[in-house]
Amino acid sequence: xxxxxxxxxxxxxxxxxxxxxxxxxxxxxxxxxxxxxxxxxxxxxxxxxxxxxxxxxxxxxxxxxxxxxxxxxxxxxxxxxxxxxxxxxxxxxxxxxxxxxxxxxxxxxxxxxxxxxxxxxxxxxxxxxxxxxxxxxxxxxxxxxxxxxxxxxxxxxxxxxxxxxxxxxxxxxxxxxxxxxxxxxxxxxxxxxxxxxxxxxxxxxxxxxxxxxxxxxxxxxxxxxxxxxxxxxxxxxxxxxxxxxxxxxxxxxxxxxxxxxxxxxxxxxxxxxxxxxxxxxxxxxxxxxxxxxxxxxxxxxxxxxxxxxxxx
Amino acid sequence: xxxxxxxxxxxxxxxxxxxxxxxxxxxxxxxxxxxxxxxxxxxxxxxxxxxxxxxxxxxxxxxxxxxxxxxxxxxxxxxxxxxxxxxxxxxxxxxxxxxxxxxxxxxxxxxxxxxxxxxxxxxxxxxxxxxxxxxxxxxxxxxxxxxxxxxxxxxxxxxxxxxxxxxxxxxxxxxxxxxxxxxxxxxxxxxxxxxxxxxxxxxxxxxxxxxxxxxxxxxxxxxxxxxxxxxxxxxxxxxxxxxxxxxxxxxxxxxxxxxxx
Numbered sequence: 427x428x429x430x431x432x433x434x435x436x437x438x439x440x441x442x443x444x445x446x447x448x449x450x451x452x453x454x455x456x457x458x459x460x461x462x463x464x465x466x467x468x469x470x471x472x473x474x475x476x477x478x479x480x481x482x483x484x485x486x487x488x489x490x491x492x493x494x495x496x497x498x499x500x501x502x503x504x505x506x507x508x509x510x511x512x513x514x515x516x517x518x519x520x521x522x523x524x525x526x527x528x529x530x531x532x533x534x535x536x537x538x539x540x541x542x543x544x545x546x547x548x549x550x551x552x553x554x555x556x557x558x559x560x561x562x563x564x565x566x567x568x569x570x571x572x573x574x575x576x577x578x579x580x581x582x583x584x585x586x587x588x589x590x591x592x593x594x595x596x597x598x599x600x601x602x603x604x605x606x607x608x609x610x611x612x613x614x615x616x617x618x619x620x621x622x623x624x625x626x627x628x629x630x631x632x633x634x635x636x637x638x639x640x641x642x643x644x645x646x647x648x649x650x651x652x653x654x655x656x657x658x659x660x661x662x663x664x665x666x667x668x669x670x671x672x673x674x675x676x677x678x679x680x681x682x683x684x685x686x687x688x689x690x691x692x693x694x695x696x697x698x699x700x701x702x703x704x705x706x707x708x709x710x711x712x713x714x715x716x717x718x719x720x721x722x723x724x725x726x727x728x729x730x731x732x733x734x735x736x737x738x
Numbered sequence: 739x740x741x742x743x744x745x746x747x748x749x750x751x752x753x754x755x756x757x758x759x760x761x762x763x764x765x766x767x768x769x770x771x772x773x774x775x776x777x778x779x780x781x782x783x784x785x786x787x788x789x790x791x792x793x794x795x796x797x798x799x800x801x802x803x804x805x806x807x808x809x810x811x812x813x814x815x816x817x818x819x820x821x822x823x824x825x826x827x828x829x830x831x832x833x834x835x836x837x838x839x840x841x842x843x844x845x846x847x848x849x850x851x852x853x854x855x856x857x858x859x860x861x862x863x864x865x866x867x868x869x870x871x872x873x874x875x876x877x878x879x880x881x882x883x884x885x886x887x888x889x890x891x892x893x894x895x896x897x898x899x900x901x902x903x904x905x906x907x908x909x910x911x912x913x914x915x916x917x918x919x920x921x922x923x924x925x926x927x928x929x930x931x932x933x934x935x936x937x938x939x940x941x942x943x944x945x946x947x948x949x950x951x952x953x954x955x956x957x958x959x960x961x962x963x964x965x966x967x968x969x970x971x972x973x974x975x976x977x978x979x980x981x982x983x984x985x986x987x988x989x990x991x992x993x994x995x996x997x998x999x
Contacts, residue, residue: 447997481998484846484847485846486842486843486846486847486997486998487997487998488995488996488997505851506849506850506851507849508849509847509848509849509850510849512847514847516843516844516847518840519844520839520840520841520843520844521841521844522744522748522839522841523748523839524748533740533744534844534848536740536744537740537741537845537848537849537850538848538849539740576844
């Protein structure tokens with residue numbers, strides 16, 4: 427990690443980023459800061475504005491409002507200098523026809539005027555990527571691996587990852603996150619955009635939640651998860667009608683499963699009056715917290731079956 | 739230089755196919771000339787009696803029985819149309835293919851300015867056009883020698899030079915179209931080249947449409963004019979250079995500002 431006291435404390439600082447595609451909303455007033463060395467999660471359902479924010483930060487699209495700096499460099503004026511220090515993994519990867527994986531990696535390194543053969547070799551070995559394969563005939567997973575090596579081989583100071591694990595099998599996902607954690611320990615800032623909340627929960631220190639183009643929550647992942655709500659699973663018969671603060675209720679004659687954010691004494695009283703054969707009270711997953719609290723609280727008009735938006 | 743090398747590598751098959759095709763037809767035509775020369779009495783009368791059709795192709799002002807006349811009409815059309823199609827395709831796909839093939843995100847998230855991307859892509863287009871024309875010129879001269887004719891250096895160099903300028907103009911215009919994005923496909927490039935070719939035929943048929951010579955690059959490539967005047971027609975050539983430059987300037991202006999999809 428850079429110990430220079432004059433170095434910027436923030437890898438990313440964005441203020442009031444706004445982008446419309448014609449009349450269609452892209453993002454509105456998006457502000458966020460990512461500290462240097464942070465492992466930052468950017469969470470939101472599909473179409474929320476995650477990719478638009480990233481594309482704006484990378485200078486692929488022009489903003490209608492707002493400004494942003496990466497390593498204290500302006501994203502419009504200093505785009506080339508910023509990109510020298512950034513590795514980007516797009517959500518969908520496409521390569522030039524007729525090229526082999528090794529040619530793609532060589533092209534990427536050539537565009538950066540760097541010799542990345544050693545680093546690329548190590549990454550390919552860990553990700554089990556065959557560099558002799560034709561890039562346009564690769565499976566989704568192998569295309570993703572190629573893009574990962576392109577993003578990482580020049581050892582950037584900031585990694586921007588847009589839905590990085592789509593297409594990777596669980597073993598490769600584990601290896602990929604292991605590589606990211608290693609890079610994070612070495613001081614690389616990681617900006618992970620994902621709709622898979624468990625990825626963010628297990629890897630990120632901080633996160634921001636975007637929905638319908640607006641940031642609706644942000645902070646440390648631990649704080650974001652701390653709602654006071656509990657996942658309650660009961661085997662037996664209980665009467666929940668008198669309880670307030672019940673969400674995501676799955677009820678059958680012999681069991682009940684729900685999120686509970688009401689008074690704990692009231693819950694205990696209801697349980698005591700019922701016929702409880704087994705009971706489990708646990709902290710909910712971050713995904714449940716977002717789906718049933720952040721999302722609902724910020725758009726009450728949309729409560730119903732599609733509570734959290736399209737997260738898949 | 740990385741993008742130039744990459745573009746040349748990506749385009750090498752298309753370059754080889756187009757160059758080989760045009761070269762094959764060009765050489766075939768030149769090799770047929772000795773036979774045509776012997777039958778020229780009858781053929782010349784036939785061509786001279788076809789009215790507007792004769793004028794459209796400039797055959798009313800050229801002697802089909804001479805190598806320069808034959809070359810201007812037969813080889814000129816092959817070189818003109820073939821070269822125009824190839825140059826248009828190169829230009830119209832240069833920038834647009836990145837968005838169409840969804841590789842723009844890959845390319846433009848590397849530390850290369852958009853102006854540099856456009857400049858290197860343009861350079862790759864120009865290199866391919868120059869290389870194709872040099873190869874075709876060399877093969878033409880070789881073929882003329884092969885049939886035992888004296889090389890009419892001035893006329894041949896003038897015609898090849900004019901067609902190279904035509905290709906550069908079309909490539910420049912199509913490069914501008916290419917910056918508009920994914921929809922700038924091959925059809926637009928080929929269509930534009932074909933329309934400009936037919937505009938010149940119309941301009942040859944009637945003096946009332948002579949102004950079209952300023953719109954179409956085929957106007958300053960007219961073999962009959964080149965051989966008669968011994969030089970390029972300055973006005974239409976200048977207009978052509980201007981159109982090409984406008985296309986290139988528009989490409990740079992737009993490509994450096996547009997949202998990339």
